[in-house]
Amino acid sequence: MADEPALSAGIAFAPAEASAVVARRRVIGWGGAGVVLGATAGGSAVAAVRSDNGTRTAAAAGEAVAFHGTHQAGIVTPVQDRLHFAAFDITTDDRDEIVRLLKDWTAAARLMAEGRPVGEGAVGGLAEAPPDDTGEALGLQPSRLTLTVGFGPGLFSRLGLSRPEALVDLPKFPGDALDTRRSGGDLCVQACADDPQVAVHAIRNLARIGFGKVAVRWSQLGFGKTSSTTPEAQTPRNLMGFKDGTHNVAGSDRAAQSKHVWVAQKDGPAWMAGGSYLVARRIRMHIETWDRTSLKEQEDVFGRTKGEGAPIGRKRERDTPDFRAMKADAHVRLAHPDNSGATILRRGYSFTDGTDGLGRLEAGLFFLAYQRDVRSGFISLQKQLAKHDALNEYIQHVGSAVFAVPPGVSGSDDWWGRTLFETAEGA
Amino acid sequence: MADEPALSAGIAFAPAEASAVVARRRVIGWGGAGVVLGATAGGSAVAAVRSDNGTRTAAAAGEAVAFHGTHQAGIVTPVQDRLHFAAFDITTDDRDEIVRLLKDWTAAARLMAEGRPVGEGAVGGLAEAPPDDTGEALGLQPSRLTLTVGFGPGLFSRLGLSRPEALVDLPKFPGDALDTRRSGGDLCVQACADDPQVAVHAIRNLARIGFGKVAVRWSQLGFGKTSSTTPEAQTPRNLMGFKDGTHNVAGSDRAAQSKHVWVAQKDGPAWMAGGSYLVARRIRMHIETWDRTSLKEQEDVFGRTKGEGAPIGRKRERDTPDFRAMKADAHVRLAHPDNSGATILRRGYSFTDGTDGLGRLEAGLFFLAYQRDVRSGFISLQKQLAKHDALNEYIQHVGSAVFAVPPGVSGSDDWWGRTLFETAEGA
Numbered sequence: 001m002a003d004e005p006a007l008s009a010g011i012a013f014a015p016a017e018a019s020a021v022v023a024r025r026r027v028i029g030w031g032g033a034g035v036v037l038g039a040t041a042g043g044s045a046v047a048a049v050r051s052d053n054g055t056r057t058a059a060a061a062g063e064a065v066a067f068h069g070t071h072q073a074g075i076v077t078p079v080q081d082r083l084h085f086a087a088f089d090i091t092t093d094d095r096d097e098i099v100r101l102l103k104d105w106t107a108a109a110r111l112m113a114e115g116r117p118v119g120e121g122a123v124g125g126l127a128e129a130p131p132d133d134t135g136e137a138l139g140l141q142p143s144r145l146t147l148t149v150g151f152g153p154g155l156f157s158r159l160g161l162s163r164p165e166a167l168v169d170l171p172k173f174p175g176d177a178l179d180t181r182r183s184g185g186d187l188c189v190q191a192c193a194d195d196p197q198v199a200v201h202a203i204r205n206l207a208r209i210g211f212g213k214v215a216v217r218w219s220q221l222g223f224g225k226t227s228s229t230t231p232e233a234q235t236p237r238n239l240m241g242f243k244d245g246t247h248n249v250a251g252s253d254r255a256a257q258s259k260h261v262w263v264a265q266k267d268g269p270a271w272m273a274g275g276s277y278l279v280a281r282r283i284r285m286h287i288e289t290w291d292r293t294s295l296k297e298q299e300d301v302f303g304r305t306k307g308e309g310a311p312i313g314r315k316r317e318r319d320t321p322d323f324r325a326m327k328a329d330a331h332v333r334l335a336h337p338d339n340s341g342a343t344i345l346r347r348g349y350s351f352t353d354g355t356d357g358l359g360r361l362e363a364g365l366f367f368l369a370y371q372r373d374v375r376s377g378f379i380s381l382q383k384q385l386a387k388h389d390a391l392n393e394y395i396q397h398v399g400s401a402v403f404a405v406p407p408g409v410s411g412s413d414d415w416w417g418r419t420l421f422e423t424a425e426g427a
Numbered sequence: 428m429a430d431e432p433a434l435s436a437g438i439a440f441a442p443a444e445a446s447a448v449v450a451r452r453r454v455i456g457w458g459g460a461g462v463v464l465g466a467t468a469g470g471s472a473v474a475a476v477r478s479d480n481g482t483r484t485a486a487a488a489g490e491a492v493a494f495h496g497t498h499q500a501g502i503v504t505p506v507q508d509r510l511h512f513a514a515f516d517i518t519t520d521d522r523d524e525i526v527r528l529l530k531d532w533t534a535a536a537r538l539m540a541e542g543r544p545v546g547e548g549a550v551g552g553l554a555e556a557p558p559d560d561t562g563e564a565l566g567l568q569p570s571r572l573t574l575t576v577g578f579g580p581g582l583f584s585r586l587g588l589s590r591p592e593a594l595v596d597l598p599k600f601p602g603d604a605l606d607t608r609r610s611g612g613d614l615c616v617q618a619c620a621d622d623p624q625v626a627v628h629a630i631r632n633l634a635r636i637g638f639g640k641v642a643v644r645w646s647q648l649g650f651g652k653t654s655s656t657t658p659e660a661q662t663p664r665n666l667m668g669f670k671d672g673t674h675n676v677a678g679s680d681r682a683a684q685s686k687h688v689w690v691a692q693k694d695g696p697a698w699m700a701g702g703s704y705l706v707a708r709r710i711r712m713h714i715e716t717w718d719r720t721s722l723k724e725q726e727d728v729f730g731r732t733k734g735e736g737a738p739i740g741r742k743r744e745r746d747t748p749d750f751r752a753m754k755a756d757a758h759v760r761l762a763h764p765d766n767s768g769a770t771i772l773r774r775g776y777s778f779t780d781g782t783d784g785l786g787r788l789e790a791g792l793f794f795l796a797y798q799r800d801v802r803s804g805f806i807s808l809q810k811q812l813a814k815h816d817a818l819n820e821y822i823q824h825v826g827s828a829v830f831a832v833p834p835g836v837s838g839s840d841d842w843w844g845r846t847l848f849e850t851a852e853g854a
Binding site: 082084086089127128129130131133134135136139181196197200204207208211215217218219220221223224234237238239241242287288291292293295296298299306307350352354355357359360361363 | 509511513516554555556557558560561562563564565566608622623624627631634635638642643644645646647648650651661664665666667668669714715718719720721722723725726733734777779780781782784786787788790
């Protein structure tokens with residue numbers, strides 16, 4: 001954050017909505033002219049960030065992404081550069097405690113999305129208490145931080161809530177080698193930002209707020225976004241050196257989103273309307289084997305050329321694939337919506353977690369997909385891929401989780417999960 | 428890399444130096460207009476990047492940093508945003524094989540520093556062979572990539588070379604809890620870049636080139652640079668939320684570098700003149716404990732205010748510390764050059780490697796320090812800190828390595844380590 005609050009171009013201010021936030025947590029004033037935050041110290045100027053029609057406004061790197069809206073930010077938001085994803089176990093059976101947590105998380109997330117620290121942390125009278133904010137993101141820009149919350153199957157069973165029918169357990173797919181320590185979770189938070197320190201800071205502060213109610217089960221850092229929700233941008237390359245996910249759902253394509261991403265009122269349950277279902281898969285790549293594979297084999301496996309990323313037999317990346325020109329087990333051929341019938345919104349990231357015990361790169365794709373229904377989305381797609389995809393020789397699914405992602409937070413008096421916990425359906 | 432080769436403003440071309448590179452590895456031409464690299468396919472236009480006086484030229488994010496020079500790049504170069512560091516074990520006793528490797532690594536590093544792929548990888552006639560470059564950085568900018576090579580103690584013993592006297596084994600310091608799987612190494616490569624995919628790509632391709640001669644022993648990713656070599660820039664915060672390393676050696680301060688960073692001819696051995704010694708320490712932070720510590724205790728531990736980063740009792744970050752105002756065991760007081768007498772150049776990065784088995788953030792500081800002599804540098808400093816530093820309650824050193832970093836590569840016919848392997852001293 002620079003000397004001035006970084007509420008930048010393209011973000012609409014709505015001061016009327018700010019009072020509830022301010023009542024709960026005063027804007028802090030860190031000592032030192034360089035980091036005085038907010039317009040008035042102790043102040044009244046926390047601006048709720050929301051565009052007039054509830055949609056996300058485009059934000060350049062460094063800027064803030066609107067937190068309030070019909071849908072949660074971080075789904076159709078143009079993909080940021082970095083990811084910190086955390087899955088939590090719930091450690092209490094007390095529903096009220098989880099409601100309290102979700103309200104606290106929402107308030108903290110709202111501030112962090114604006115590039116502000118969490119809560120009061122004044123250098124003065126509170127010196128004997130731990131700072132409310134851990135501090136390592138002070139002085140950094142909002143960096144387009146989005147925080148997206150999801151509810152795992154365990155949340156519903158543990159708190160005695162009705163689990164959405166569409167939140168199914170994934171079947172065991174052929175080739176799965178899932179590590180339970182990297183799978184599952186009762187709650188998840190996806191933090192995306194253009195600065196990794198901002199994403200890490202956000203997860204850390206939410207984990208800290210959750211102390212005694214939730215504990216981190218596993219977490220994953222990602223970089224090098226592997227999908228794009230902006231069709232005009234170049235599709236990024238994965239760690240195999242290929243462009244993949246060319247025909248992703250675009251952030252601007254509302255028709256496709258309504259059809260494939262957002263849960264509709266009629267889908268049920270009512271509290272999920274405007275939400276989505278998230279599948280997370282940690283996919284390890286056998287990098288060293290892949291790197292010793294011939295270019296022709298690599299291109300046959302993907303069904304694309306490596307340089308341009310064109311479908312085999314075509315010239316340019318976005319040319320219509322000619323499936324007859326590809327091998328039957330080519331990845332593009334099997335994964336293409338025209339074949340599997342599954343359209344999902346992908347927000348995957350590459351990961352590299354150092355080296356395994358054998359000197360091999362511990363690296364791959366952390367696959368994140370949002371869809372209206374997991375059964376017609378990921379499961380339908382993965383059934384095909386797990387059986388036939390030529391890529392399976394070079395990858396292995398080692399982590400898996402599924403979450404119901406509730407709708408967005410509509411304003412400063414709203415909070416993540418309110419539609420679930422405050423309705424009869426949630427009872 | 429964009430459509431045009433990204434040899435940008437501030438970089439001097441020296442085509443006369445390019446011939447040796449070109450003779451060894453032709454510029455590749457990936458299919459597709461968007462990624463045709465180099466001025467002429469199969470071409471003669473690989474420009475050696477070097478400024479006239481051998482020093483690094485300033486490069487904006489995305490640009491290339493000069494590879495050739497008196498010193499290796501990546502030491503006094505303005506600190507880039509991301510790190511991938513790898514330590515290798517040598518798996519051969521054949522000195523010629525290691526010479527061959529270092530020549531190949533130099534050639535590859537020279538290309539990657541310019542944002543070019545490694546070697547030939549044409550889509551045409553070589554389809555039956557693995558691509559020379561793994562491809563995931565195609566289309567990305569040079570991103571100020573620097574690659575810096577160091578020689579560990581094992582290289583000298585394994586290949587029967589005289590080990591520099593100053594390359595001492597570090598003593599065991601009080602509190603050390605070193606994991607041998609994250610310590611040591613016969614060779615190291617430090618890759619720094621503003622894009623993590625570029626840094627990861629570089630290490631991966633060097634590891635690949637080294638197959639059969641070296642194997643990755645351990646590696647570390649870093650983000651959120653915690654030191655700055657540009658004194659005019661704000662000192663970045665570490666994961667404890669504090670500014671640390673305010674009085675680092677500046678990239679522009681040649682007097683301090685000559686005195687504290689670069690090995691002089693008279694120091695010996697002669698082949699190390701222009702080189703430096705690198706100490707790497709993986710320092711785990713007990714983040715959760717720290718986060719529950721009062722602001723006053725945190726500030727007492729560091730000897731700085733958290734907001735501004737001013738020494739206790741002073742107003743601004745760069746004010747001269749008043750040691751009498753601090754506790755005797757304050758980190759700044761013990762680490763300050765005025766007290767320990769040790770001035771080192773720091774290039775540390777924060778790391779977050781997910782979560783440990785107990786749900787705690789596996790995070791901390793990957794400390795990298797360059798110095799003229801390890802004995803008067805890191806050892807002198809750490810002897811003080813390990814005994815007395817109040818910070819020790821919240822951190823633990825869990826990995827350690829030391830390397831002799833040879834001088835820079837002077838031109839296209841030079842290679843990393845030539846001064847060692849081609850002189851009598853090396854024999």
